Amino acid sequence: MGIKRTEDKIQKTPNLSVNIAGLKLKNPVMTASGTFGYGEEYSEFVDLNKLGAIVVKGLSLIPKDGNPTPRVVETPAGMLNAIGLQNVGIKAFIKGKLPFLRQFQTPVIANFFGDSIDEYVRAAGELSSADGIHALEMNISCPNKQAGWIVFGTDPKIMEQVIAAVRRTTALPLIVKLSPNVTDIGFMSKVAENSGADAISLINTITGMVVNIKERKPVLANITGGLSGPAIRPVAVRMVWEVYKSVRIPIIGMGGIMTANDALEFLIAGARAVAVGTANFVNPTATIEIIQGIERFLAEDGLSDINEIIGSLITGDLNHDMP
Amino acid sequence: MHRYFKAKITGNTPLNEQFRLLTLIPLSEIEIPSPGQFYMLQASSALVPLLKRPFSIFEHQAGTLKFLYRIRGKGTSCLAGLGMDDTINVIGPLGNSYPEPQEDFIAVAGGIGIASLLPLLSRFKKKAYLFYGARNSDELVMLNEAKSLSKEVAITTDDGSEGQKGLITDVLRDFLNSSRITYHALQIYACGPMPMIKELSSICMNKGLRCYASFEEHMACGVGACHGCVIKVRRQNTEDRTQKWIYERVCKEGPVFDVREIVWE
Numbered sequence: 001m002g003i004k005r006t007e008d009k010i011q012k013t014p015n016l017s018v019n020i021a022g023l024k025l026k027n028p029v030m031t032a033s034g035t036f037g038y039g040e041e042y043s044e045f046v047d048l049n050k051l052g053a054i055v056v057k058g059l060s061l062i063p064k065d066g067n068p069t070p071r072v073v074e075t076p077a078g079m080l081n082a083i084g085l086q087n088v089g090i091k092a093f094i095k096g097k098l099p100f101l102r103q104f105q106t107p108v109i110a111n112f113f114g115d116s117i118d119e120y121v122r123a124a125g126e127l128s129s130a131d132g133i134h135a136l137e138m139n140i141s142c143p144n145k146q147a148g149w150i151v152f153g154t155d156p157k158i159m160e161q162v163i164a165a166v167r168r169t170t171a172l173p174l175i176v177k178l179s180p181n182v183t184d185i186g187f188m189s190k191v192a193e194n195s196g197a198d199a200i201s202l203i204n205t206i207t208g209m210v211v212n213i214k215e216r217k218p219v220l221a222n223i224t225g226g227l228s229g230p231a232i233r234p235v236a237v238r239m240v241w242e243v244y245k246s247v248r249i250p251i252i253g254m255g256g257i258m259t260a261n262d263a264l265e266f267l268i269a270g271a272r273a274v275a276v277g278t279a280n281f282v283n284p285t286a287t288i289e290i291i292q293g294i295e296r297f298l299a300e301d302g303l304s305d306i307n308e309i310i311g312s313l314i315t316g317d318l319n320h321d322m323p
Numbered sequence: 324m325h326r327y328f329k330a331k332i333t334g335n336t337p338l339n340e341q342f343r344l345l346t347l348i349p350l351s352e353i354e355i356p357s358p359g360q361f362y363m364l365q366a367s368s369a370l371v372p373l374l375k376r377p378f379s380i381f382e383h384q385a386g387t388l389k390f391l392y393r394i395r396g397k398g399t400s401c402l403a404g405l406g407m408d409d410t411i412n413v414i415g416p417l418g419n420s421y422p423e424p425q426e427d428f429i430a431v432a433g434g435i436g437i438a439s440l441l442p443l444l445s446r447f448k449k450k451a452y453l454f455y456g457a458r459n460s461d462e463l464v465m466l467n468e469a470k471s472l473s474k475e476v477a478i479t480t481d482d483g484s485e486g487q488k489g490l491i492t493d494v495l496r497d498f499l500n501s502s503r504i505t506y507h508a509l510q511i512y513a514c515g516p517m518p519m520i521k522e523l524s525s526i527c528m529n530k531g532l533r534c535y536a537s538f539e540e541h542m543a544c545g546v547g548a549c550h551g552c553v554i555k556v557r558r559q560n561t562e563d564r565t566q567k568w569i570y571e572r573v574c575k576e577g578p579v580f581d582v583r584e585i586v587w588e
């Protein structure tokens with residue numbers, strides 16, 4: 001074993017590239033939408049050419065002001081946010097932010113959302129015709145104004161309609177970002193796959209709330225917010241594994257990844273790529289350190305290809321009917 | 324030159340029970356900060372507290388960075404627990420800075436707000452009429468330093484334990500009304516609690532004075548990515564020249580704003 005490892009190290013560095021719905025990534029590490037701005041904000045800390053992909057902050061057809069403050073609060077091993085999807089709008093993004101990203105040899109994935117099916121379709125259309133966007137990531141964790149503000153991603157019927165409508169609009173790889181705030185994530189991922197998704201990303205933040213007990217008020221102006229950070233990681237890993245058992249399309253796993261070891265948990269559980277979110281705030285070079293750490297792990301384990309580790313979880317003879 | 328670097332702690336000196344002065348030696352070459360800029364300091368490498376905390380630069384001299392802070396929550400308690408030769412991760416200098424005063428100026432500090440204003444007093448020695456208010460004499464930190472760097476100093480405390488009893492903004496208003504000086508050309512620089520800044524804003528509107536204040540908000544990234552730390556400001560629409568409000572980031576477009584631009588809720 002020891003001899004084999006040495007030989008492997010001499011041979012070459014392991015292959016880190018993965019394929020997500022026809023999109024070739026040089027490594028499986030991307031940024032999570034909303035935590036990396038439009039790339040430029042972190043470009044002085046991170047060589048953007050080294051990333052697997054850049055997922056930009058969520059975009060909408062019309063610019064959004066976002067929520068009142070406080071918008072963020074720290075929680076044990078995590079944070080709660082209710083930014084309210086503040087963004088410059090798709091037109092301003094294409095004109096003002098995308099040219100900067102085109103300088104890099106890294107695929108750009110545009111995250112987008114809407115509050116009606118029509119808005120999703122028009123947003124997808126505008127993004128698809130822009131030069132320099134390589135895939136779309138659909139955020140379906142927002143409320144539908146035409147259906148009593150039910151969150152698209154929590155109602156299988158509405159979810160099916162909106163994904164199918166966007167699917168007809170774009171020829172780009174379509175990633176659907178699932179909400180974890182559902183009872184059966186495996187079922188929801190199947191709905192997304194059957195509706196035309198090319199890949200699934202998960203998890204979005206988990207809805208949470210923090211109370212100021214002296215004032216008896218919620219800390220966030222929006223009352224509730226989305227929990228992220230290492231606190232949610234075990235939930236995210238479990239959900240990735242459940243989705244991996246349910247669908248055939250590739251999975252992008254995220255939720256509290258701080259280190260290479262965290263990322264590897266997701267890959268072993270079935271994710272073909274991972275996204276780093278809150279960790280960027282703590283350590284602006286986290287993405288690069290995670291890429292290097294994954295490479296080191298593979299080399300030390302004598303593996304020549306990242307794809308050997310994806311979905312390699314060993315569960316033994318598990319009886320699924322048992323709690 | 325990097326804005327993300329490791330630094331060694333060479334001092335974490337208690338000034339009294341609540342206030343400390345942190346001295347760092349960066350382990351790589353750094354950018355030179357301007358008064359009003361801030362740094363994100365990582366108080367712990369554990370997962371709690373997770374996020375870095377923003378602190379105004381207090382002093383930059385001979386390769387060292389100093390931060391004056393008050394122990395208030397988890398982050399600052401953790402910071403207070405760090406000792407000599409511990410290393411911490413730092414991002415900075417971040418944000419904009421106070422515009423340069425044209426001549427003599429007025430500085431208004433509320434409590435720990437002195438930390439942000441002292442570099443300005445230090446760079447423009449004996450140019451400032453300093454108005455420094457705090458809850459009590461214990462919270463009037465760095466008072467001697469501030470006095471020695473200012474032209475004149477007025478002090479208030481809420482409990483009257485030092486200086487005049489009352490609000491610093493009331494003393495400023497009296498000063499401006501006294502016609503002892505021609506104040507019209509004086510710019511005001513301020514850092515302190517929101518009610519103080521808001522009161523200053525109305526004084527400045529009244530007197531037609533320009534006031535630059537440093538603002539605080541709950542912050543996560545510090546570099547403009549997360550849009551957590553926004554503030555409502557008035558901006559002119561470039562197309563139809565109408566006024567509208569937008570959310571700007573305290574960490575990127577700020578932390579210093581012209582108070583006339585702020586939309587008070």
